[in-house]
Amino acid sequence: MARKPLTKPRKHASQQRSRVTVDALIEATARILVKDGFDKASTNRIAEKAGVSVGSLYQYFPSKEALVAAVVKRHGEELMQVVRETLAEVTALPMEQAVRRLVLAAIEAHRIDPELHRVLAEQIPRTGGTEESALLGGETYALFRGYLDAHRDEFRPMDLGLATFVCVTSIEALTHTAVVHHADRLSDEAFGALVDETTLLIVRYLQ
């Protein structure tokens, strides 16, 4: 009956069995979210698909929201993995190449699980406070800003925070829209062209 909106996992799943169960639940949730959407994703179905009982589900997650939050977190971490690695590789590169690599990384990130990305981006009742699309964690901003800061002398003088916002938001939007909404209609060349243009957009903006 009571329906408290807890959002944190219940336990840290130290044991092996637990870990497996938790993963199965998160994965099942992701799959059902993709197939049926948030509203139709019922905890009973999730538990069933995960091969455990509803009771077990509630052993590890205090609420449906917590489960979804875990999916968001997991997917977000996969995204950040890509972003982090790319930004590390890119530090030494000249600007244009760096930007191009970043754009490619953004596309790659969106392609990890485009369907899931879409559902999470579109129909998850934002659960936290300010959340930057939740999937893009402030870390991306920090990393990118770090890059800009390190290469400050290659650019025109600018407000770093603002420039970061402009670049990150644009790249995110362009790659997201392309991958998530137009992937089927876009040929490889078209994607290539998009990368060129996006790179151009950012490079000219920063110069």
Add this chain to the structure above:
Amino acid sequence: MARKPLTKPRKHASQQRSRVTVDALIEATARILVKDGFDKASTNRIAEKAGVSVGSLYQYFPSKEALVAAVVKRHGEELMQVVRETLAEVTALPMEQAVRRLVLAAIEAHRIDPELHRVLAEQIPRTGGTEESALLGGETYALFRGYLDAHRDEFRPMDLGLATFVCVTSIEALTHTAVVHHADRLSDEAFGALVDETTLLIVRYLQ
């Protein structure tokens, strides 16, 4: 017996009384969407807030979805109003001024009802096929592309379709994110700076 999810209003509400009721329902839906989110917006509550009975609600809208679709449509038309007017005014202007005006218009459009805009953008189960956020109707693309086409000689040679996509998507994302997610944290100067930067982004890209 199949039950198709109708999305069209049930009657055209030609009479006065009807018109008022329909408007009240759409408005109530918008308000409740904002306050409670899509999932918690129940038809009974909407009807109550609109000051009519559920029965009346279903006299004018065949389903909850149709009601929400009407809200999307109404809001979308308000947005398009702004976009259309601005693009008309702007045709004769030199590029930089034109772009600046467009960016301002985009902000203005997002400020019509930012809370509602956010809910519609984020948690409305996309109802149609491809829909570009549904709020941005293909018309925006067409209009902007028309502008680019008319001013082609002021720009570098480019793929018009692609350039339109890049510009529209970027402007949308930047203004949307700023207004919808950071409005409270942004001073007027900050907004001014954002307009400057966005304009710069687009202008340099097109030149």
Add this chain to the structure above:
Amino acid sequence: MARKPLTKPRKHASQQRSRVTVDALIEATARILVKDGFDKASTNRIAEKAGVSVGSLYQYFPSKEALVAAVVKRHGEELMQVVRETLAEVTALPMEQAVRRLVLAAIEAHRIDPELHRVLAEQIPRTGGTEESALLGGETYALFRGYLDAHRDEFRPMDLGLATFVCVTSIEALTHTAVVHHADRLSDEAFGALVDETTLLIVRYLQ
């Protein structure tokens, strides 16, 4: 999305607790059907009378129809029990005695639960295809025809199928009408007379 009217029970209720619940639900449905008729029999009321929650009801039956179908099935099986047993006992008997026993069996069958029989016969939206009043399953025809076939030499030459139809339909109608509609007005002697007459009707017809 289409929503097919399921008619099969949801799970086979193998466990003890389940079995009890399922029986309670079927019994409650039967009782409410008798008291209020089909239209007024609501799932909530049925659940309440069965002493379980609506949720439980839907755990075992996917729809109201399925529940009613279960009642029909249960009652039909009780009827067939009587019919089957009687026809087995009767094979060796001379015709008149056999027919008399059959008529008595028909009355007995209708008396199992006359009120329920009436509602089922009268107001249950026929759920299957051709359904012979659904309560009388084709089996009765087959059994009776078997009897006629085995005793063929005692009768006049005739179309077995047609004769079966005539006999079964007549006996059913006479006993049904008597028990279901006139039980209160009929004395025991009157019933005795009815049995005599019905037997006479059939015997003379077959000779």
Add this chain to the structure above:
Amino acid sequence: MARKPLTKPRKHASQQRSRVTVDALIEATARILVKDGFDKASTNRIAEKAGVSVGSLYQYFPSKEALVAAVVKRHGEELMQVVRETLAEVTALPMEQAVRRLVLAAIEAHRIDPELHRVLAEQIPRTGGTEESALLGGETYALFRGYLDAHRDEFRPMDLGLATFVCVTSIEALTHTAVVHHADRLSDEAFGALVDETTLLIVRYLQ
């Protein structure tokens, strides 16, 4: 709101316009009953099909039940018309011919509107008290009994009431089942054979 179960027409529809409206309503009800069944027959739809407003419907009939009762009454009268005429014609005929004519009349009566007959017989919540299927009014019994009485010397001695019950019920059941449930599967010869058999059944019984 209030839902009183009145059953009598509201006015006698003396005026011409009224008569037409009332007929249209009854006819519309019959058609919708056939097409959608009792549960799906809504007063709004009936009114629409009849080409009048719901308001007008309630001007002439105090409730949905009254409307259905009127349909039952009208159909019942059409049946009785046939029965009455036939029994009048038949008085002078020798028994076998008389019975054969009666059986044919019963078939004819069921063929007036078999679909409607079926719905009325099967799914109309019996609205009155004892009602003999309501469609068969006691008059049939009286008329048939009259015939038996008049020809008493041609038959064996018998309880007239009981014999009437047996004959009327059997003929009704056989013709009803044949026409309403097997009409499509029965050839003309099959119907002929059925008439022969039914006649035989009754004649032998009475002799």
Add this chain to the structure above:
DNA sequence: CATGAATGAGGGTTCATTCAT
């Protein structure tokens, strides 16, 4: 810990009936 039967509030929707126009 796991299980899954049980719960019941609440959701979307329909429809007989009324009543202001």
Add this chain to the structure above:
DNA sequence: CATGAATGAACCCTCATTCAT
């Protein structure tokens, strides 16, 4: 009298959550 917008009780059904086993 006719109209049809409005009403709202009631219906069927779902699903997050609990708890006895």
